[in-house]
Amino acid sequence: MPYVExxxxxxxxxxxxxxxxxxxxxxxxxMADLVSVEVIERTDNTTVTKWVSNVDGRVIRWTERDIFDDANFHIAYKQIDGDLKRFEGEWILTPMGGGATEIKLTVDFEFGIPMIAGLLNPILKKKVKTNSENMLKAIKDRLEKP
Structure with a gap:
């Protein structure tokens, strides 16, 4: 099962x-690859969000539960419905000193079609990694550019 960090x-x-x-x-x-993200449920420390992403012309849809740990600046997410068999991960913020922070995004997923997983997982892993890097760059640019 592919894992991207x-x-x-x-x-x-x-x-x-x-x-x-x-x-x-x-x-x-x-974030250019995201078509839409809709909050469909919100509580004090969770949301349920519906996502639509367009990765190289392929539309991927999923609904996830996001759990917010405000005290530790941490977010965990897990697909509850969608195109992949499994899709989950977390956002981790680690102080680096000098006012900087390392943003880490993990994505653990499973395509769900065993017969073609060996062929598609490496391709999908590369796409997920590129998309995740683009997400971090977009956040970095938003915070660092005037």
């Missing part, structure tokens, strides 16, 4: 980054 240093504190990560419905405003 990407990280990037950002010249901003966790207090500035975390609110941007929590506003998932705003991601399409600055």
């Amino acid at each position: 990407v990280s990037m240093p950002v010249n901003a504190g966790r207090e500035a980054i975390y609110p941007i990560l929590k506003e998932m419905d705003k991601y399409p405003d600055f």
Whole structure:
């Protein structure tokens, strides 16, 4: 089962980054691959969000539950319905000193079709990694560019 982990240093504190990560419905405003993110349920520390992504002309849809740990600036997410058999991960914010923070995004997924998984998983893993890197760069640019 493919696992992707990407990280990037950002010249901003966790207090500035975390609110941007929590506003998932705003991601399409600055992330090119996302068509839409809709919040369909919200409680104090969770949301259920419906996502539509366009990766190289392929539309991928899923609904996920997002769990927010505000005290630790941490978000865990897990698909509850969608195109993949499994899709889950987390956002981790780690202080680096000098006011900078490392943003780490993990994605653990399973395509769900065993006969073609060996062929598609490496391709999909590369696409997920590129898409995740693009997400981190978009957040970095949003925080660091005037």
